Structure formats: C-alpha cells, structure tokens
Amino acid sequence: MKKQLTVALAGNPNSGKTTLFNSLTGSKQYVGNWAGVTVEKKEGILNYKDFNINVIDLPGTYSLSPYSMEEIIARNFLIDEKPDVVINIVDASNIERNLYLSMQLLELDIPVVIALNMMDVAEKRGYLIDVYELSKKLGTKVIPIVASKNKGIDELLDAVVSIKNSKSNNFIKYNKKIEKKITEIKNIIECNDSKYDLRWLAIKILEQDDIIIKEFKDIFKEESAATISSYLDDESQTSIADGRYNYISNVLDDTIEKTKEQEKPLTDRIDDILTHRWLGLPIFALIMFSVFYFTFDLVGNKLLNIIDSFINNTLATSVNDMLITMGVSEWLNSLIVDGIIGGVGGILVFLPNIACLFLAISILEDSGYMARVAFIMDRSMRRIGLSGKAFIPMILGFGCNVPAVMGTRALDDENDRLVTVLINPFMSCSARLTVYTLFAGIFFPNNEKFIVFSLYILGILIAVIAALIFKKTLFKGESSPFIIELPPYKVPSLKGIIIHVWDRLKGFLINAGTLIFGASIILWFVLGFNLNGPAPIYNSLGAQVGKVIAPIFKPLGFGDWRSALSLLSGVVAKEVVISNMAIIYGLEDASKALSVSLLENFSQISAYAFMVFVLLYTPCIATIGVIKKETNSWKWTIFSLIYQFMVAWTVAMIVYQIGKIIL
Known part of the structure; x- marks a missing residue:
C-alpha cells in the first residue's frame, strides 16, 4: 500500500507555481473553492515511487503577514492543516525578493524544500548560483528546476519524500x-x-x-x-x-x-512598446481583433462547418432513419431528433470557436500579456473612478462571468468591488459567443470577425459608462492605489495551455450535457403541449408565453414569440438561446435549415440588435447566484437584474431604430 503525503506549493505570484503544479499533476487535478470563500482551490494527485502525493496549489503570497484573502488562505492552510512538506517555489531570476517568503516559511514547524525555478532565465541574465552552498546556508534542500520544461522535477520529488520527517535546522538570529x-x-x-x-x-x-x-x-x-x-x-x-x-x-x-554585465532584459524592451503610453491601447485592440480573426476566419469556422454537417446532416438523418426502422413512435422520434439532437447538437457545433477563443486567451494569460492589460487600462479606469486592478476580473469575464465576479474579492475598496460586480456581466462571456457566431455567420458572412469584435468593444464601453455613473452617484469616493507586479514574458508551455483550455471547455461540455440537455427536453414538451394536451406549436404553452412577452421586444426589431421565448430561456444559460431556436424552428418546419428560418424572420439590423441585447441583458442563473453571494444582498442582486435588462433594452432599441433610418 502506498504511503500518503500532502504537499503544499507556496510562492510569490508569477514565480511559476501554477506551471509546477500542472507539471506535477497533469490532468489528475480538480478545482473547487476554499471553505467559506470563493477563492479558487486547486488540488492534484501524483503517484511517485511508494507515495501517493496530494498536491495543494496555494494562492500566491509575498508574505506570511497577510493582507488579501488569498494570502490569509495560504497562511491558514500552512498553520492549520500542517502539510507534510512545503515546496517553496522561488524565481531564480528574482531571488532576493522571493527569499523573503522563504525566510518566513523556514520559521514554521514544517519541512520545506526550495524549488529554485526559472534557472534558465537566471543564467541568461548572467547569474551563476551555487545551489549547494545556498542549500547549506538556508539549512534546507534547494533543487534547481525549470518547471516549464519539466527539468529537475524528479530531483525535486526525491527531495520531498526524503525530507518529509525532518525540519529546517536553521532560523534567522535577529539582533x-x-x-x-x-x-x-x-x-x-x-x-x-x-x-x-x-x-x-x-x-x-x-x-x-x-x-x-x-x-x-x-x-x-x-x-x-x-x-x-x-x-x-x-x-x-x-x-x-x-x-x-x-x-x-x-x-x-x-x-x-x-558572470556578465546585465543588459536591459528582453521583457523590459518588449514592455517599452506594449505598455507605451500612446501605443498600449491600440496594440491591445489589435491583439483582441487578431483573437477574433483566429477564432472565426482562420480556424474556428472551418472546423464548425465540418461538425455542423456531421451533427445536423449525418447524425440527425442516421438516427431518424434508425428510429423509423425500429418503429419508434413519432413523438419519441421528434423528441430525440428535434429536441435532443437539435438542441444539444445546435450548441456543440460551436465547440471549435469556443476552443479557439479559450486557446487564444490562455496563451495571452500564460505569456504574461494579460497582466499588462490591467496596467495599460489603469489610466483609463481612473478616469471613471476605478483602478486598473478592477479590469482584471473584467478580463476574466471574457471566459465566464462567474469566476470574474468571484475575482472582485481581490479589490481592496468595497465600493470599487461592488461597482465591478455590477458591471462585470456586460463583459461578453464565451456562452454568448454561440449566439454571435450563428447570427454573424448568417447575416454578416464576410464581416463576421468585425461584427463580433464590435460587440466585445461595446460591452467594455457600456461597462465603463455604467461604472462612471455609479462612481458619480451611488458609490462616490476615491479608488485605492493600483500596484501590480508584471511577470516576465515567457513562452507558454504546451501542457499548461492544454490543461487551461480543457478546464474551460469541460464547463462548456458539462453545460451541454446537463443544463442544455434538460432545457431542450423541457422546451420540446412546452412546444408540443398546452393545458388541454397535445397541441400544434403555434398553440402550445411555449408559444403562448412567448406571445405575452413578445411586444416588449417589438421596438428592438424582434417582437416575435420565437425570439422572445428563446431569450427568456437564455436566463438559464446563454447557450440555451441557440439550442431553443434550433428546436423551435425545427419543430415548426423540419425541412428548413435554421439559417433559412432566421433569414426569413430577421433583417441585418434586427439581427445585430438581437446580438446587442444578448450581450447586455440579464446574466445566467449561475452568475445571478454568485452576484448574490458576493454582495450578500438581495437588494443589489435584484437591482443588477433590473438595470442590466433596462440597459440592454435601451441600447438594442437605439441600435435598431437608428439602424432603420440609416439603412
């Protein structure tokens, strides 16, 4: 039977801690939250020799005298849980500052192994480190590693299992x-x-x-x-x-x-351009546009067409023929083909675009560029009363609004935190991308990337305007100063990128297999029945609900019960908007492709107004739940739902009405 070992990874932010965690655990990791708080908790399993090692990736911290929630969590775990061994990751290229945390860890009653990471970077900068002598001076094992290249990992693990029952034989003697x-x-x-x-x-x-x-x-x-x-x-x-x-x-x-005179680091030379006072923002806009070009034109749509053809032609036709041959009743055939395959399949076709977006964002994050974006935006954010630090959770919103709202806990000022919570849902999450991909591909086939890019920019602009209004009215006061450590640029590791992309795609696939699957079945029933029993779709319970709320959207250009019902169901999850449209139009006329039905019911300008509304209106149930948890107030939660719907309705109405005049 293997021996159990608990190992905590502790280190400064940007020391390569997460890279080492991914290198040690690979795919055998899971993400949750620390008890009582919404800070992300990462754990992984590693089998090494005779040991079954549970690896805990602690939040990055500069000190064991904590100020932020992340730092409090890291210290409390070390003191309360007392792991068998602490691996202290130290950036060898920035060793002096990193060792301050090491000194504090060595004063604890816990075995510590120092993983001297980024040795390749230190050598390029002309530092020659005597690891043996350093280990001797610190009184604990020091192992040189390059986590991004898996160098020194076995030596590190050997040190961990050998030191587990020992303690540091050194502590600082003060005056x-x-x-x-x-x-x-x-x-x-x-x-x-x-x-x-x-x-x-x-x-x-x-x-x-x-x-x-x-x-x-x-x-x-x-x-x-x-x-x-x-x-x-x-x-x-x-x-x-x-x-x-x-x-x-x-x-x-x-x-x-x-060993040599230090030249200006490459990172600093790159930053002279990317964080330039005047060039920084245009370069950021160009990079984001390139992300959408990659997501749609370069790769995403080519794969989308292949998957779309397979699901909606090959798979749907084959299953339909098989069910007819088996003599399955017509209603069950419709449920499976029109409801389940039409609904879930209608979302899965967008998997390549979602994957491409996650891939691009992961590369930007791991390379160190996204930290620069917060720095670049600090000047602009201060003009609306927020610090650049508030832009960090806003960037996270491009992936999913749930962790983005959770990420506001890193903000020190309570007013800044509440404002950021209230504006975060305007940042376009990946689920909304399914709507943009479908509508932009149908109505703007030659300008798809420009249309989607404009929606992301619009979301940022609306968030900025809302923040400005809030800071002038409900949340007056100065924002806290913004201090950020910019990590050195690095080439992202392939393994790390794959893990990041898979973690995010997994959530999308789980939604497809649970929420969207369930919603598709429910919608099929409400579109096939009313209170008196089976009914044609135009007299169904779903159609009746849609017709009641449809007039609200008439000034926006899509006052049709089908669109209204799809938007209502989108509160469950934004992907459901498309799956429900596929089911509704599929049940209405199975001979027509969804694209044909949409072209008959939308104009270009109403299609764009529809996308604007989806961008800005009430977020999904999961985001609503986390807004309630983070604000600890039903008042702010209900306020956020009402004002976001009003903003979405107003902006979409303006777009449609002005668009009608111009076009």
Whole structure:
C-alpha cells in the first residue's frame, strides 16, 4: 500500500507555481473553492515511487503577514492543516525578493524544500548560483528546476519524500534586543495551549500581525496580553524585516556570482512598446481583433462547418432513419431528433470557436500579456473612478462571468468591488459567443470577425459608462492605489495551455450535457403541449408565453414569440438561446435549415440588435447566484437584474431604430 503525503506549493505570484503544479499533476487535478470563500482551490494527485502525493496549489503570497484573502488562505492552510512538506517555489531570476517568503516559511514547524525555478532565465541574465552552498546556508534542500520544461522535477520529488520527517535546522538570529523579546514572549505563552510554533508566534506578535493579535487576546490571560502588548512597537517590526533582508543579502553574497554585465532584459524592451503610453491601447485592440480573426476566419469556422454537417446532416438523418426502422413512435422520434439532437447538437457545433477563443486567451494569460492589460487600462479606469486592478476580473469575464465576479474579492475598496460586480456581466462571456457566431455567420458572412469584435468593444464601453455613473452617484469616493507586479514574458508551455483550455471547455461540455440537455427536453414538451394536451406549436404553452412577452421586444426589431421565448430561456444559460431556436424552428418546419428560418424572420439590423441585447441583458442563473453571494444582498442582486435588462433594452432599441433610418 502506498504511503500518503500532502504537499503544499507556496510562492510569490508569477514565480511559476501554477506551471509546477500542472507539471506535477497533469490532468489528475480538480478545482473547487476554499471553505467559506470563493477563492479558487486547486488540488492534484501524483503517484511517485511508494507515495501517493496530494498536491495543494496555494494562492500566491509575498508574505506570511497577510493582507488579501488569498494570502490569509495560504497562511491558514500552512498553520492549520500542517502539510507534510512545503515546496517553496522561488524565481531564480528574482531571488532576493522571493527569499523573503522563504525566510518566513523556514520559521514554521514544517519541512520545506526550495524549488529554485526559472534557472534558465537566471543564467541568461548572467547569474551563476551555487545551489549547494545556498542549500547549506538556508539549512534546507534547494533543487534547481525549470518547471516549464519539466527539468529537475524528479530531483525535486526525491527531495520531498526524503525530507518529509525532518525540519529546517536553521532560523534567522535577529539582533539581541529582538531575540530577548522573542524569548520573553515565548516564556509567557509556552504554558498556553497553542497550535503555533512558539518562536514563530512570538515573531508574529512582534510584527503586530492583526490576525494573530486578535487571536492571542482571546486565548491568553489578561495579564499575559497586557505584558505582551508592552513589547509591541514599530521598531520591532522594522528590525525583524531588516534582519530578514540582511540575512538574505549575506546569503546571496556568498552564493551568487555575476558572470556578465546585465543588459536591459528582453521583457523590459518588449514592455517599452506594449505598455507605451500612446501605443498600449491600440496594440491591445489589435491583439483582441487578431483573437477574433483566429477564432472565426482562420480556424474556428472551418472546423464548425465540418461538425455542423456531421451533427445536423449525418447524425440527425442516421438516427431518424434508425428510429423509423425500429418503429419508434413519432413523438419519441421528434423528441430525440428535434429536441435532443437539435438542441444539444445546435450548441456543440460551436465547440471549435469556443476552443479557439479559450486557446487564444490562455496563451495571452500564460505569456504574461494579460497582466499588462490591467496596467495599460489603469489610466483609463481612473478616469471613471476605478483602478486598473478592477479590469482584471473584467478580463476574466471574457471566459465566464462567474469566476470574474468571484475575482472582485481581490479589490481592496468595497465600493470599487461592488461597482465591478455590477458591471462585470456586460463583459461578453464565451456562452454568448454561440449566439454571435450563428447570427454573424448568417447575416454578416464576410464581416463576421468585425461584427463580433464590435460587440466585445461595446460591452467594455457600456461597462465603463455604467461604472462612471455609479462612481458619480451611488458609490462616490476615491479608488485605492493600483500596484501590480508584471511577470516576465515567457513562452507558454504546451501542457499548461492544454490543461487551461480543457478546464474551460469541460464547463462548456458539462453545460451541454446537463443544463442544455434538460432545457431542450423541457422546451420540446412546452412546444408540443398546452393545458388541454397535445397541441400544434403555434398553440402550445411555449408559444403562448412567448406571445405575452413578445411586444416588449417589438421596438428592438424582434417582437416575435420565437425570439422572445428563446431569450427568456437564455436566463438559464446563454447557450440555451441557440439550442431553443434550433428546436423551435425545427419543430415548426423540419425541412428548413435554421439559417433559412432566421433569414426569413430577421433583417441585418434586427439581427445585430438581437446580438446587442444578448450581450447586455440579464446574466445566467449561475452568475445571478454568485452576484448574490458576493454582495450578500438581495437588494443589489435584484437591482443588477433590473438595470442590466433596462440597459440592454435601451441600447438594442437605439441600435435598431437608428439602424432603420440609416439603412
């Protein structure tokens, strides 16, 4: 039987932690949330020699004196769960700053292995690191690796399994005054039952760690708390930080040799162009346009046509013929062919476009460019009262609004966070892309990429205008300063890209197999029956509901019950809009292709207005749920639903009415 081992990955943001996690676990990983919060939690399984290793990818942190939710989670896990081993990922090309966290980890009562990552980058910059001497100085194993190329992984795992029962034999000796305070605090608290290592706890108290201070006031006697409080001053905090940096400096003086004069790094030279004050935004727009060109013209539509032909011709015809041969009743045949294949298949044909979009965004994220986008947008965002940091969850919204709304937790200012939650659904998620792909392909076949690109830009503009109004009215106040570390540019690893794309596609496929499958069956029934029993489609329950709400959309150019019913069902999931249209028009006239039916019921301008409405109106149920969770308020949740519908209706109406005049 294999031995069980829990290993935590800890490191600064952009140190290559996630790349190492993907390298270790491959496809044997799953994503959830940390208990009680919506911060993403990644775990993976690794079998190595006689060990079954559970790998936890902790959120990136610069320190064990946490400020953000991610940093609190990382520290709490290390202290409360006490993993068997901590792998501390250190960026070898930025080693001095990364080692500050290492010093704090080594003070914990947990075995630590330091994975010295990006050794290839460090060597290119002229750094020669004596790994053996560094390991000796730090008192723990230091393993050089290049996670993106899977170099040094076996050596790292060997170190992990060999160190699991040992502890660091080294900790920093601070100046005499600090060491005296540490000893005295330890003597006071050693009789108390505490889950913390006493030396580490004493240091945290001297650093005036808010969480620890709050906790020790509850668990220590009054006289102990008063005595400890007398030791607290700013000088102690500064002395401890200085002690760590001095120790790091001395260690690096003895272990790093500079072999050549450092030239301006390639990353900085690229940034001179990509983050240029005037060129940054146009380059970002050009890159996003290239993404849509790739998603549609270059690759996506070619694959879409192949899958569309297979599902709607070969598969549907074959299944229909087989069911007729088997003597299956007409209603069951219709349910399977028109309902299930028509509904679910109508969504699966867009899989290539969705995959291409995810692939392009993953490459931009892993290369380091997306962090620059937040920096580029900071100046523009400040004009509307938000910081560039608010643009990060907005970018996430291009994939899915659910994690994007969750991502607002990283914002320090509560007003900024609420504003970003309220405007995030205007960012066009991948599910809406199915609607754009169908309509733009039918009504604008030669300009599909331009049309879809315009919708994404429109979503950003509407979000910006809404934010400006909110910051001038409901959420007045200055936004918090924006500080971001720009990671070095890197060539994304193929393995990492595949994992990222598959994780996102998996959600799309699960929706197709659950929500859309169920919605397709329900819609087939409401289109085939009314309260009196079986009925023709134009007298069905679904048609009656559609006819009631259809007048609302008449000024927008699509006041037809079919469109109205499809939009209503789109609140479940935006993909359902297309699957329901496929079912409705398929049941109405099976001899007509969906594209022909749409051309008969929409003009170019009403089709564009329809896409604008889909872009801006009420988000899906999952997003509504997470808005409620993040705002902790039904008031803001209901407000967001009403105002988003009103914005969508108004903008789509303006587009249609002006378009009618011009065209």
